[in-house]
Amino acid sequence: MSESIDQIDMRQSNLALVLSEIIRIPRSRAQLSSDIDMTKGAVGNLVNELIDRGLVALATATHSGSVGRPSRVVEAVPSRAHSIGISFSPPYIVGAAVDLAGNVVREEKETLVQRFTPVEDLIAITTAITTRLHKAVRERSPRSVLAGVAVGVPDLVDPSAGVVRRSPTVGLVDYPLVEELRLALGGLTQTITIDNDATFGAIAEARRLGADGGRNLLYLTGSSAMGGGIVSDGVPFRGSAGYAGEVGHMIINPDGKLCVCGNLGCWESEIGLNAFLALAADPEDPVRDGTIDGNERITAIVQRADAGDPRTLQAIEQVARFLGLGLSSLINIFNPDTVILGGYFIRLFPFLIDTVQQLVSRRVLSDDLLSCRILHSDLEMYAAAIGAGISAIDAVVSNPAAVPNVTETNPVAASF
């Protein structure tokens, strides 16, 4: 008797549920059956299919001390699938390979993305990083299936159309990035998605924090572009067209500096990396030389701050003030559990957090809002790429049946 479409759908969604639960917490089939309220027979059946596809395995039996046969724990096999996340994070293109469990397997970065980098170069660098990461994963785990590639881009991205609508940061307008990447990466995968880089950053941070403040979170990229990513009640908040979170263009100083968007005094033009460097140093100062590695330049700034250099400390103070004012508004609007500062704020964090906290404490509307923690990212420049990878690996978690059985001769031929 053949299964109806509904039965197939039901089986797929149950398969996805069992896999995601096992990835979250390895446990016995009996425990899983009780946790997800499904019969032991059905759970056993689904686990067997996941074993056949190489996505889970039975852990070595250990005797629990109780009478009878020990029940074996089912655990995920993270090395059975991987995805590749990329982010355009000026001045870098950053990549991360992520396994089935969302662990980072390998990271890479390459300079140089500037506003006027030819788009052919963006595609070529993205292709090169993706190919290298994929090869590196395959060398370690020859049976790993590539679930897909996701790319984070600053500014206005339309994820459903696969088009970068407007990204002044990398100089793209109405650019069909997904289509172009399919042409470039077609030999590797057809499963390519794009989203806002800060949204991906927020996804990575939410995963890192988990129940400890990750459910309602605001993430700031803190690069030359001041992107914001929002996770609300555990889910990325994208708005009606995917453009939500453009906090960098919140007007914070009407008499302020000209922004790339054409307005005056946006948050980005007051506290983005370029604005900060312009406050901290003269144009000929090496810290403003875009051809020098960004980390080296921030190290020089931190050394100056440590040494008490007045101009550096003043620049940090000014940025901290606008950062605190803007965050007060955002905390009032979104009521997050956690604000995560990324990009150059990570290394300047010790110098700016006191001013930021003071301003926030004075300006939020209720003491309840002060439970919001303001932290720096631990993922450095990789947050958006890692979040992109986590989002792409979902293609496997939500559709495990697309992964071939391990006995099949061509394990790479998954189609998501």
Ligand SMILES: [Zn+2]
């Ligand atoms: Zn702007």
